[in-house]
Amino acid sequence: MASSTNSSKDTLVSTLERIEVIDREIDGLELKIKELKRQRGPLEELALEEMAASRMERGVPAGSRSWRVEWEHSFSVSKDRLPKVMEALKAEGALELLLTVNTATLKKWLKEKAEEAGTDARQPFSSGTAFDGLVGEFVRPVLRHLTTRRGGDAEATEQAF
Numbered sequence: 001m002a003s004s005t006n007s008s009k010d011t012l013v014s015t016l017e018r019i020e021v022i023d024r025e026i027d028g029l030e031l032k033i034k035e036l037k038r039q040r041g042p043l044e045e046l047a048l049e050e051m052a053a054s055r056m057e058r059g060v061p062a063g064s065r066s067w068r069v070e071w072e073h074s075f076s077v078s079k080d081r082l083p084k085v086m087e088a089l090k091a092e093g094a095l096e097l098l099l100t101v102n103t104a105t106l107k108k109w110l111k112e113k114a115e116e117a118g119t120d121a122r123q124p125f126s127s128g129t130a131f132d133g134l135v136g137e138f139v140r141p142v143l144r145h146l147t148t149r150r151g152g153d154a155e156a157t158e159q160a161f
Contacts, residue, residue, distance in 0.1 A: 019143070106135070 048069060051057050057069040077085050089095040110125035119125070124137045 016145075020145075103135075106131075 047067070051060060051067070051069055060067045086095070089098055107125070110129065110131065113129065114121075114123075114125040117128075119127070122139065124132075124139055126132050126135050126137050
């Protein structure tokens with residue numbers, strides 16, 4: 001029986017070590033992506049300037065792509081203007097269309113409440129709250145790790161994948 005347990009533990013350790021190798025590869029690729037995006041930024045700005053100056057905003061073939069300029073808009077609403085924006089949404093008949101629940105914020109809030117109440121982490125955060133049965137909640141186990149130094153001291157950072 002002990003050899004079965006050792007074999008099972010060896011398999012688990014081997015599996016976790018392989019996950020660590022993959023995590024390190026992912027970290028390296030994320031750094032590479034970040035560096036490539038840093039390099040791309042100034043090139044994109046230069047291309048936008050050149051396309052605007054040459055009035056070629058509708059399409060420039062280069063390589064295997066046809067490039068064009070599109071205009072992207074970003075919006076923000078300050079807290080002091082929120083009541084007026086809500087009134088404007090109502091006046092435009094768009095209140096129900098645009099009013100949504102930020103599920104990430106709701107999850108965070110429900111998690112805090114569940115932790116304060118000492119709820120078992122395997123149970124839905126919404127259980128026993130006014131949200132019980134109103135929100136879809138899927139609970140599944142995920143593998144987490146602490147990076148340890150040789151000698152067994154755990155680093156303060158925790159990562160999830």
